[in-house]
Amino acid sequence: MQRSAGSILEVKDLTKEFGGLRAVNGCTLEVQAGSITGLIGPNGAGKSTLFNLITGFETPDRGRILFRGEDVTGLPPHRIFQRGLCRTFQIPREHRGMTVLENLMLVPPYQIGERLWNPWLRPRAVRRQEMGIRDRALAALEMVDLVAWQDRPAGELSGGQRKLLELARTLMADPAMILLDEPGAGVNPTLMRRLTAVIQRLREERGVTFLIIEHDLDLVTRLCDTVIVMSEGATLAEGPPDAIRRDPRVVEAYLGGQYVAVEG
Template sequence: MQHETANQHAGARPPVLEVRDLRKKFGGLRALDGCSLSVEEGTITGLIGPNGAGKTTLFNAITGFFRPDSGRVLTDGHDITSLPPHRVFRRGICRTFQIPREHGTMTVLENLMLVAPDQAGERFWNCWFRPGLVRRQEREIRDRAMEVLEFVDLARLSDEYAGRLSGGQKKLLELARTLMARPRLVLLDEPAAGVNRTLMKKLAENIEYLRRERGITFLLIEHDMDLVMHLCDPVIVMSEGRHLMQGHPEDVRSDPRVLEAYLGGQYGARDGGGNGGRHGAA
């Protein structure tokens, strides 16, 4: 599926996300080694690469969970490199995790209501002196949460404990939680992992709808090449902590550098050569 970027004709507007020469070491391991890339507004950009390429470390550096050793992260031209996660979140950048991090002892609905920003009830004096405001806002948040659950087809499970959901349902819940924050950019870490084909199709449809109708930009890490080829344009390839190439899905799939990154010496050394069949479609 080929997408026309929303800012294709917008002149010199800066990218919604730009990473410049990002470096991060853990002991002797260079997880990011001068990584530079950009994500244009209104795209669904795929981020692929063999295990150990630095993809999740990059997500952690962008969202403030890791502080890079050097380099810069910018959104709309503004430097956010040193911001903690909660301030990156307030900039409209949200992420999901490869392993969902739901609050298992809270209901599905409560998981969503918790995310809504700037809640008056978070300030205890409002509960005493402005209870009407708190109640009114809570009703509004609840109504919005139910709308989001309807969108991801989880409304029937609104009163179920989140910890009891299936793996695929938890991935949909992760997406729903990001939507409660009204994001501009969503970083998805392997949204298809552990998801059956029916739920994966629903997830892909939701992502495409949100890009097209709500103008949300997506950057997603994914190993399922069928999903990448169907959903993403452009596709960025990482290898050994660096940006290897970027292009349309078909061009990336047939590029010799990509085949070498997945099937060559680096992949065999890091993964013991045992997982090549999983990634060989790239």
């Protein structure tokens, strides 16, 4: 895949306070289209709040958010989602009592079968759309290697499989960009390798851009093109992973004196 030039996401002077605590403090950053960008920083740096602001779960006190050149500041989550900017959560939010396949088939909006009278008045159209959505859902499950689980309740999945399911759910929106909140947390190495492979494949085959909050610096170094470091609600540093690991500001602010930069 040939990557697109220019930025897909621009955050400009974003600020958010909660009861006098400034969680995001004039944060400014850009994410390049077609990239896999890491977002790191110490606990309390404002990373998850920034994700909430970008995806409409919180409204900023000041600043602007541009996605594909459009100002999406303050839009509700469903409208941002419909524009192709999706996110996953540190704790997956699947419908545990529904099957894995049903979890995906719920995602597409404006399904004609949702209107009370259409199953009776337009049964063929309802069935045709439903079959199309099912085919897309199976393709998404194939991408994340969960096809064998399609008829099982989502609540039976392991923690790592639930994260794969949540990523598959975002694919049902045909996203241009996905924000991942700590995809490696609680995931065993085998499933983490699978998740990493899916992320790389989606970037290469579909051109999906990723912004990833992650504390595992080895994972960030292997996976990401660029790393953005947040500290005290603002952007502290940005650059290639190897350069970030050697930046003394990052060693001090993010990792404290306990981190030893890796040479080579």
